[in-house]
Amino acid sequence: MGKELMLGNAAIARGAYEAGVKVATAYPGTPSTEITEIISGYPEVYSEWSPNEKVAYETALGASLAGVRAMVCMKHVGLNVAADPLFTSAYTGVNGGLVVVVADDPGMFSSQNEQDTRIYARAAGIPLLEPSDGAEAKEFVRLAFEMSEKYDTPVILRTTTRLAHGQSFVQIGERVEPTPLVYIKNPSKYVMMPANAKKRHIDLENRLIKIGLDCNTMPINTITYNDKNIGIVCSGIVYQYVKEALPNASVLKLGTVYPLAAELVKEFAANVGRLIVVEELEPFIENQLKTHGIPCEGKSLFSRQGELSVNAVRAALDGAALSPPVDNGLPGRPPVLCAGCPHRGVFYVLNKLRTTVCGDIGCYTLGALAPLNAVDSVVCMGAGIGMAHGFQKASPDKSNVVAVIGDSTFIHSGITGLIDSVYNKGRTTAIILDNSTTGMTGHQNHPATGKTIKEEDTVRLDLEALCRACGARVSTVSADDIEAIEAIIKRETAIDETSVIIVKKPCVLLDGKRSSDVYYIDGGACKKCKACLKIGCPAIELSDGAVTVSKETCAACGLCVGLCGFGAIRLKSQNAGR
Amino acid sequence: MQTDVLIVGVGGQGTLLASRILGGLAVVGGFDCKLNEIHGMAQRGGSVVTHVRLADRVYSPVIEEGGADAILAFEELEALRYARYLKKGGIMIVNRQKIMPTTVITGAVGYPSEAERTLTERYGAIMLDALPLAVASGNAKTVNTVIIGLFARRTGVAYSDIERALELSVKPKLLEVNKKALRAGYDAVL
Numbered sequence: 092m093g094k095e096l097m098l099g100n101a102a103i104a105r106g107a108y109e110a111g112v113k114v115a116t117a118y119p120g121t122p123s124t125e126i127t128e129i130i131s132g133y134p135e136v137y138s139e140w141s142p143n144e145k146v147a148y149e150t151a152l153g154a155s156l157a158g159v160r161a162m163v164c165m166k167h168v169g170l171n172v173a174a175d176p177l178f179t180s181a182y183t184g185v186n187g188g189l190v191v192v193v194a195d196d197p198g199m200f201s202s203q204n205e206q207d208t209r210i211y212a213r214a215a216g217i218p219l220l221e222p223s224d225g226a227e228a229k230e231f232v233r234l235a236f237e238m239s240e241k242y243d244t245p246v247i248l249r250t251t252t253r254l255a256h257g258q259s260f261v262q263i264g265e266r267v268e269p270t271p272l273v274y275i276k277n278p279s280k281y282v283m284m285p286a287n288a289k290k291r292h293i294d295l296e297n298r299l300i301k302i303g304l305d306c307n308t309m310p311i312n313t314i315t316y317n318d319k320n321i322g323i324v325c326s327g328i329v330y331q332y333v334k335e336a337l338p339n340a341s342v343l344k345l346g347t348v349y350p351l352a353a354e355l356v357k358e359f360a361a362n363v364g365r366l367i368v369v370e371e372l373e374p375f376i377e378n379q380l381k382t383h384g385i386p387c388e389g390k391s392l393f394s395r396q397g398e399l400s401v402n403a404v405r406a407a408l409d410g411a412a413l414s415p416p417v418d419n420g421l422p423g424r425p426p427v428l429c430a431g432c433p434h435r436g437v438f439y440v441l442n443k444l445r446t447t448v449c450g451d452i453g454c455y456t457l458g459a460l461a462p463l464n465a466v467d468s469v470v471c472m473g474a475g476i477g478m479a480h481g482f483q484k485a486s487p488d489k490s491n492v493v494a495v496i497g498d499s500t501f502i503h504s505g506i507t508g509l510i511d512s513v514y515n516k517g518r519t520t521a522i523i524l525d526n527s528t529t530g531m532t533g534h535q536n537h538p539a540t541g542k543t544i545k546e547e548d549t550v551r552l553d554l555e556a557l558c559r560a561c562g563a564r565v566s567t568v569s570a571d572d573i574e575a576i577e578a579i580i581k582r583e584t585a586i587d588e589t590s591v592i593i594v595k596k597p598c599v600l601l602d603g604k605r606s607s608d609v610y611y612i613d614g615g616a617c618k619k620c621k622a623c624l625k626i627g628c629p630a631i632e633l634s635d636g637a638v639t640v641s642k643e644t645c646a647a648c649g650l651c652v653g654l655c656g657f658g659a660i661r662l663k664s665q666n667a668g669r
Numbered sequence: 670m671q672t673d674v675l676i677v678g679v680g681g682q683g684t685l686l687a688s689r690i691l692g693g694l695a696v697v698g699g700f701d702c703k704l705n706e707i708h709g710m711a712q713r714g715g716s717v718v719t720h721v722r723l724a725d726r727v728y729s730p731v732i733e734e735g736g737a738d739a740i741l742a743f744e745e746l747e748a749l750r751y752a753r754y755l756k757k758g759g760i761m762i763v764n765r766q767k768i769m770p771t772t773v774i775t776g777a778v779g780y781p782s783e784a785e786r787t788l789t790e791r792y793g794a795i796m797l798d799a800l801p802l803a804v805a806s807g808n809a810k811t812v813n814t815v816i817i818g819l820f821a822r823r824t825g826v827a828y829s830d831i832e833r834a835l836e837l838s839v840k841p842k843l844l845e846v847n848k849k850a851l852r853a854g855y856d857a858v859l
Contacts, residue, residue, distance in 0.1 A: 096692050096702060121708055200707050224703075257730040258692060258704040328730070335728040402733045421750050422778040424770035426680060426715035454713060462775045533708070624774055629714050632769045633776070643800075643809050 092263040099254040102225035102261045103164075103192055104129035106232030111269040112136055113159035113187070116147040118503060119532035120166030121201040122255035123194035127164050128535070131544045135266065140535055140544045143472070143503040144169035148176045148191070152245075155189040156281065158272035160236050164192040167208050168471060172504065174211065177245070181215045182291040183281050184243035184298075186272050188236035191217070191247045194255045197371045198398040201252075201531075203452065203471065205396065207372040208249050212349040216295050218302055219247040219349040220311070221327040225259040227311075231346065234311065240272075242302055244295075249348070251371065253328045253398070303350035311346025314359050321408070322363025324356065324376060324387070329369050329399055336404035351379040360385050367392065367408075371399050428457050430630040431606075431646025433570035433596035434524050437495070438465040439626050439650075440577045446491045446584070449478040451505070453497040454530045462627045466495070473504025480512040480519045490584050493520045498554065499529040499537040506557070512589040513562040520583045521563070521591045524570075525554060526598040534601060558591040570596035573653065599646050606647035608664050610640050616659035623651045623660065671724040673732045674820075676813075677751045678743030679768050680714045683813035686838065687741065688719040690817050693834030694826065695723050703730040716747055716770075739824070741816050743799075744768050745784040752792050761792045762820055764799040764812055795823065795859065802853040808843075811850035818854020828855055 097105070104126045107115060115138040117127035131138040137154075141147035144165045151163035165173060170193050177191070193211075196202040212219035220235055222228040228250065235246040279287050306312060318339045325333050326345040333342060343359040345352065360366050360380075368377040368389035377389030392407040393399060406412065428435050438458035441448050442465040450456060450466035451474060459466035468478055475494035483492050496505045501523050512519040529535040536542040541551030558565045566583065568575050576594060583590040612623075617638055623631055630644035631651060640651075640660070652660045674691055676684045688704045695702030705720040720732045734753050742748030742763045755761055765785070773780045781787070788794035799815040806815070814835070821831035832851060839847045 096696060096704075124708075252707075253705060253730055256706050256708055258689075258702075258706075259727075259730070260695075260701065331728040331730065400731060400733060401729050417753070419750065419753075421746060421781060422770050422772045424679065424714075424716040424746065424750075424772070426713035427771050429681075429713060457713065461771060461777065531713075621776075627771055627775070629768075629771070629774075631774070633774050634767075634769065634780075 092265065094260045094262050096258050097225055097261050098125060098256065098258050099225045099228050099250060100125035100256070101129050102229040103232055103248070103250070105261065105263065106229035107162050107190070108133050108136065109229070109264045109266050110233040110236045111160050111267055112162050112236070114138075114151060114154035114161040115164070116141050116150045116161075117164040118142070118144045118147055118169060119529050119535045120169045120194070121532055122196060122252045123164045123166045123169075123192065124532045124535065126192060127544070138544050140537060142538060144173040145175060148173035148180075151189060152176060152180050155185040155187045156274060157186070158274050159187040160269060161187060162190045162192060165194070166202065167193055167195045167206050168202060168204065169193070170208060170211055172472070177211065177217070178215045179283050180245050181217050181295055182283055182288055184294075185239055185245060186274060188239035189245040190232060190235045190239060191245055193247055193249055195249060195251045195372070197251055203469065205372060207375060208247065209348055209375040210373060212247050213375075216299055217245050217247055218242070218347060219249055220346055221249045221348045222254065222346070223327050223330040223344070224254065225257070225261045227346075228254065229261050231311070238302075242298055244298060249327070251328055299350050303353065306347045306350060306352035307354040309347060309352070312344070312352045312355055314341070314343050314355070316341045316362065319362060320364040322359055322366050323369055324359070324366065324380070325369045326376065329371055332399055332401050332404050333369055336401045337408060345376065348376065349379075351376070351383065353383045356380060356383070356385055360387070369393065369399065369404060425460055426457060427460070427627060427629050428454065429599055429646070430628055430644045431599035431648040433526055433594070433599065434458060435463070435626055435628065436570055436573040436650050437522060437524060437576055437594055438463040440573055440580060441465040441493070441495070444491060444577070444580065446493055446580070447482065447489070449475040449482060449492070449494045451475040451494070451496040451500050453500050455495060455497055455524050458495065460627070462625050472500055473508060476505050476508030476519060476521045477511060479521070480508060480515070480517045483518055490518070493522055493580065493584060495522045495524060497530065498523060498525040498527065498539050499535075501554070502538055502552065506561070509558065509563060509589065509591065510561050517589050518587050519589050520580070521589075522580070523554060523591060523593045525593050525595045526601075528598050528601055530598050534598065554593055558593075562589070564588055564590035565593065566590070567593045567595060570594050571648070571650075573650070599648070608647040608662055609642045609645040610647060610649065610651065610660050611642070611663050612638055612640055613659045613661055616657050618657050618659070620656070622654045622656065626650060626654065672738050673736055674721040674739045674741060675732050675737040675751055675754050676719045676721065676741045677747040678717055678813075679747060680717045682717075682743040683810060684717050684719045684743065687813040687817055688721045689838040690814070690831070690834050691721045691723070693837040694830060696837055697830050697833050701725060701727045703727045705730040716750060718751060739820065741820055743812055743816065745788065746770070746781060748788055748794065749781060749784055752788070755792055760823060761788065761794040762816055762823065763788055763794045763796050764816055765796045766800055766812075795819070797854070797857055797859065799854065802857065803850055806849035806853050807846040808850070811847055814847045814850035815854035815857070818851040819857050822855045831855070
């Protein structure tokens with residue numbers, strides 16, 4: 092089998108496949124999504140989109156107990172959701188190998204914060220490996236499974252966006268089917284009531300000492316001596332920056348970032364002059380070195396914020412400040428809701444009504460941007476409904492507060508906020524933008540699509556019935572009918588009860604087909620009042636004072652038509668010119 | 670041999686596919702290669718950039734400012750935004766197209782008035798009307814492949830090599846239309 096150019100996430104999927112993974116679970120999250128998508132194509136592996144990361148983790152842990160190799164994947168903030176089982180699974184340990192893949196996002200390309208997963212590893216007492224390219228990622232997944240079974244612990248494989256979404260050459264191998272382990276009932280190991288957990292905590296601490304000692308001789312922790320005046324300690328993608336920026340430096344590359352291969356680091360430190368830890372985000376390796384009494388430099392030279400780069404490493408070592416990003420005076424190009432996006436009309440109405448909107452995580456976060464300017468807060472998955480409820484409790488005289496949340500995010504963790512509002516006699520209005528998919532991460536199925544990760548039919552979760560069962564008033568409206576949307580929002584926010592408005596229309600990108608029609612603006616009828624520009628549609632352009640519709644971009648949703656007071660926006664069937 | 674190519678454009682214009690075609694060149698030529706791309710939120714009509722690095726051994730997956738041997742831009746404002754990545758003597762190929770960002774549409778700022786002049790005079794940019802060529806090839810979305818065709822011609826890549834790279838990167842269903850687009854870019858008369 093040959094080498095293939097593949098995405099870091101594909102390499103992780105392939106590594107799990109070759110290592111004989113039997114169960115793979117996830118909730119989609121950039122930059123981790125593709126791992127489980129790719130695994131879903133392997134018939135030997137059971138895979139699923141779980142409703143959230145906590146359930147995904149628990150499903151993988153259950154599979155491990157049953158005796159097979161299991162993997163759960165998530166983005167960094169997903170680990171917050173899965174943190175509860177994570178911490179205690181460090182106590183129970185595993186049966187079949189359990190690998191937890193967590194993708195961090197330094198620089199926040201598609202995330203709401205820059206938290207550092209390595210701190211979770213230390214807090215939970217779970218070993219963490221960090222590969223530096225796709226080929227290593229594939230290899231490290233296999234190692235992680237082996238370590239998991241050898242030491243009876245979950246193992247975290249940490250990646251970052253540059254690895255997850257970078258392509259490099261990876262050697263393809265064969266799947267090796269491990270012999271399934273037998274499940275033996277063992278409450279003292281798996282029932283974490285205090286008497287058992289106290290003993291398991293001692294086991295956990297002893298296990299970490301043992302792994303730390305073994306790390307000193309693991310081949311994935313390597314020293315390369317060159318010029319011994321400077322010794323760099325690094326891991327992951329940062330290793331690549333260091334090799335390019337400082338080809339002559341001596342380098343200790345850590346494959347196991349936690350626990351620390353302390354003796355190996357001490358040996359390295361004794362042989363080099365200046366010892367410098369180069370790492371993105373928190374001073375995690377640096378602080379471990381200092382805890383072990385190894386003096387070093389680190390965050391005194393590098394920022395905790397954003398990504399590092401070859402230039403950043405060079406500048407720090409030259410003692411030069413990295414030149415700040417220049418303001419080139421060019422117009423920014425923030426992301427926008429697509430032409431034809433079913434979310435646009437709702438935000439247009441909310442902006443018009445001057446409603447306070449507690450938003451959520453998904454494409455509809457973009458409703459915060461100009462010209463829609465409709466969103467007041469975005470914090471984490473599912474936060475909007477709870478926050479709207481709290482906002483309302485704190486300001487009983489204010490009725491126009493709503494939560495806006497997507498269908499997938501509502502199932503992930505919005506449902507509990509809704510139950511809270513009903514139970515505690517709140518008057519929240521939760522608007523569920525039901526576009527029949529998980530949009531931002533690239534269209535994954537979820538319980539309300541009625542399809543599994545493998546596109547098999549399954550029982551479809553009925554959102555209307557679910558919300559009614561919670562005790563909320565429920566209205567359903569088409570995303571195309573903005574007059575009805577406005578009327579229902581006015582009605583429901585005026586009522587002193589918890590209510591849900593489900594706004595339905597599939598994501599415009601979902602079927603991949605393009606409308607054969609487009610709209611155009613009749614230049615003679617257009618009064619250049621720019622009312623149509625208030626919806627922020629990327630297909631409606633203003634150039635040299637003239638407003639036009641881009642026929643390449645228009646999705647013929649027709650939302651703009653009703654905004655024009657002069658009937659200048661008209662439909663053209665596409666028989667020619669396209 | 671070392672070639673660093675930055676591909677820039679607006680989310681949805683196909684920078685990912687373009688980078689994969691160049692990655693295919695590494696397969697054809699037997700080089701090491703790293704591609705880096707951004708998924709998720711930035712893809713929704715935002716400014717996007719992908720990095721392509723071909724060499725005997727590639728470490729960092731990211732091209733530094735002033736390090737790009739070539740910049741392929743699918744939109745003029747994005748060409749300007751990333752122009753500082755161009756190496757002295759590097760080549761820049763720009764699709765002659767202006768896509769207004771929301772910041773311009775809402776009237777907050779103006780689109781750079783002399784974009785083309787700045788690009789050609791300061792960076793020696795080669796401007797190509799790729800959109801009509803893409804449309805003539807059968808799909809307006811193949812602007813990326815048209816530009817790749819011209820890039821191959823300008824950098825002396827054999828047509829058979831870039832065509833093979835294309836075959837390695839494009840879904841069979843879309844191969845014919847992309848082959849036409851590649852040829853149109855390769856043979857483009859400026």
